[in-house]
Amino acid sequence: MKFNKQIIGFFSGIIVLIVALLLPLHGLAWEGQVFLGLTLMTVVWWATQVAQSGYVGGFYIVSLCLLKLADTKVIFASWTGSTLWLVIGAYMIATAVKRSGLGERISYMYILRFVKSWKSIIIGIFVLTLILSLLIPNPWSRAFLIMSVMSVIIKAAGMPKEDAVKVGFTVFAASVPVSLIFMTGDSIINPLVISYSTESINFVRWFVIMGPPAIFLSIMNILLILILFKPTKEINMNFEEVKKAQSDLGKMSEKEIRTMIWILIAIVLWITNGITGLDIGWVTLAVAMCLSLPVIGNVLTAKEWGEVPVHVLVFLTAAMAIGKVGAETGLNNWLAVTLLPGELPGNIFILAIFIAIIAIVIHMFIGSVIAAMGVAVPAVLVCTNALGINPFVIAAIIYLAVYTHYVMPFHHLNILVGQGEENGMYTQKEALKMGIPLLVPVLLTVIFGVLWFSVLGLV
Template sequence: MGKKKPIIGLIVGLLIGIGLYFTSFPGLSNAGHLCLSFSLMTVAFWAFGVAQPGYISALYLILLSVFKVAPGTTIFSTWTGPMMYLIIGAYLIAAAVNDSGLGERIAYWYIDKYVTDFRSIIISIFVLTFILALLIPHPWPRAFLIMSVMAVVIKSADIPHEDAVKIGFTVFTASIPVSMIFLTGDASINPLAAASCAPITVGWMTWLKVMGVPMILTSILTMVMIMFMFKPSRQVTVNKLKIAEKRKSLGAMTGIEKRTALWVVVAIILWMTDSIHGVNIGWVTLFIAVMMALPGIGGVLTPKSWSSVPVQTLLFLTAAVAIGRVGGAAGMNAWIAQTVLPSTIPSNMFILGAFITAIAIIIHMFFGSVIAVMGIVIPAMLAFTQPLGINPIIPVMIIFTAVNCHFVLPFHNLAILVGMGEENGMYTEKETMKFGIPYTAVLFILTCAFELPWWKLVGLW
């Protein structure tokens, strides 16, 4: 399809939108009808890559506003609360840790201490991703930082290209489950899942209580699968002298690194104690970013640092959240739950968990976008499971796990997509499919063996 894909997607999306608009749906309000037409057209545009997602998101927001599908406070609700400012602050903190050199220093220290062979390289990727998840609240800069360090390891140990590809794939794959351990592990989508649990408030410690243990187990399982499926072609010995030289070349910690470390530690403390001080972590994160920019006590962030905050991503998140919230206000979500989903709800938690996981994976398989699928599936499933009276965190986190961990092709997960290519993680669609297909089946194990029993144990179910 290639170059024609955007044009085909534009036509398909318009046909979907127009076709739905002129189709009668009994029981669906006019606002819900418009929301359904605009939302599915937008998701089709995203799936086909008609244009950069930021532009498509802007179009969706314009349509909702011009046709008065919902009040502006509902359409742009992400900007009237702390979630968007958490994301902005997280991007700025990530830029500070990267630009200061603090993250690189930590990575080389760990490798010099604990890495000796191929197996320990794979383990080190997961451990470093975990450590840096507390310091850098976004998976992409984290992954590229770790990849830059691994490039030195690969070269110094004279690791063949076929094995270097396996290391690169591990770097970007590890970022998926590990980023879900902490609420700030992926500040672009974790807060979206947390916000979807309303009226339940999910703070930093609540997230860790709900997702920490299941995602640590998931990360370990992912690591074991990678070591089993991507064995090295020959024995690897890491050249510690080269790593030591690289550490020495970094010199002593600079003042900027020390100030960055100080403010990151303060941020972690404030994130972990949000239930005590009562300040939303969105305001905490933005406050820390501001402190990093002030003279004397900061001086880490500069006017150029704002370029690390992607406006297109903020628009994308605004539109994705709007699908769920406008759909709820307009009655679209309840209508979908009543019309499309089964009339009977499985009461057994394992059957229900497997059912929600299957629905989420099937829809994500076709649409690809994690945020877009969350925007459609989460509101519908919340309406579907409401009669059971279960905590809304349960269906939300099952869907989030299924959609965010699922990938067969690179476009299914941006963390995999950004790492693909010789100049990045060196892997191709071949490695992605080899791991992604069996990993899809594992998602049912994650839900039924890790998440649901844990949630039962901590009293969520």
């Protein structure tokens, strides 16, 4: 048998499971110990990519069910609410915006007006990501759409390959901090953070709380990219190429108009959900379904269901089950008592940095943002509940640290999906070059976030 990364990872995961089962873990029930071993094995398999994330997640879910470590209502809790239905609706809306041509049209309009130099290209990528985050509630779909537009820019500017790679990396790197600004910026993970809140977090409330720290980090990312990724030659734009790509779209079609109308309806309902009480997840799914209906839609067809990746839904189900099943089996309490110090720092800023560093270390080993959140948040909440700190603040601090920091592409799916010649053109080298110094802006953002939360009276 030829040993490669997948096979080594496969057996490593099994060894981790066996070790976890054999260790004398005092204070942890057998169910919790089995759950710990299965979770660590799954994390190792995810990190080493022994198989597609959906297959690994599916095996994990089946194992939890067969071993009866928790009731199926707990394991599949993410499906009984709107969270995963929001993901399905988001993918469908993203497909509608992409297939109708609306996203490209908006992008070209922006480029012709504002893009003149290397600096404006980098800033423009972040601005386009922000604009499209209101139209496409999925970071990967946004990034690939912007990348298709940037390929026209790369050609129009006659960029050498080295500079084109930097642009490609920026497209996917921008999707990380900008996705936190609006609640719908990342329809997969943002709702997970909200689930830890004891208060109702609507679209506006999310922007008020998370928007400023995310904007701060986005600016820090722009500055870091401009410092680290300088062009090898001056940019001279040939706008005829861009104008041709824009003219190839033709006049605004009926599909684009209908798509734009439904997107505007969705945005209005997202923004006013604090008044209407309508769940953002169900609103997103409803808009996606309306885009398929005759007369009022006719944008989405039967084949568009293929754009909803089942493996992502299975992966999310598995990752989101970690925290809930961990609570059922007693693992969360055990981790809090065992791994965290008995007395936490009293100063909220020192505490926030301490929590952020712990979360980042967990994330560096686990690789998955959702899995790291599932392990870190419940364990830390057990310790901080006695301090009387708002659970959402703790979840937000961990989220700011875990979601926004990466070193290698596998640490963040937004970076991983863009890797490769056929996608963003970049390799692990660019992610590593950005990821190591990125730790400083991330920790500064955590401090800024706590300051902002204090202004809002949350801490």
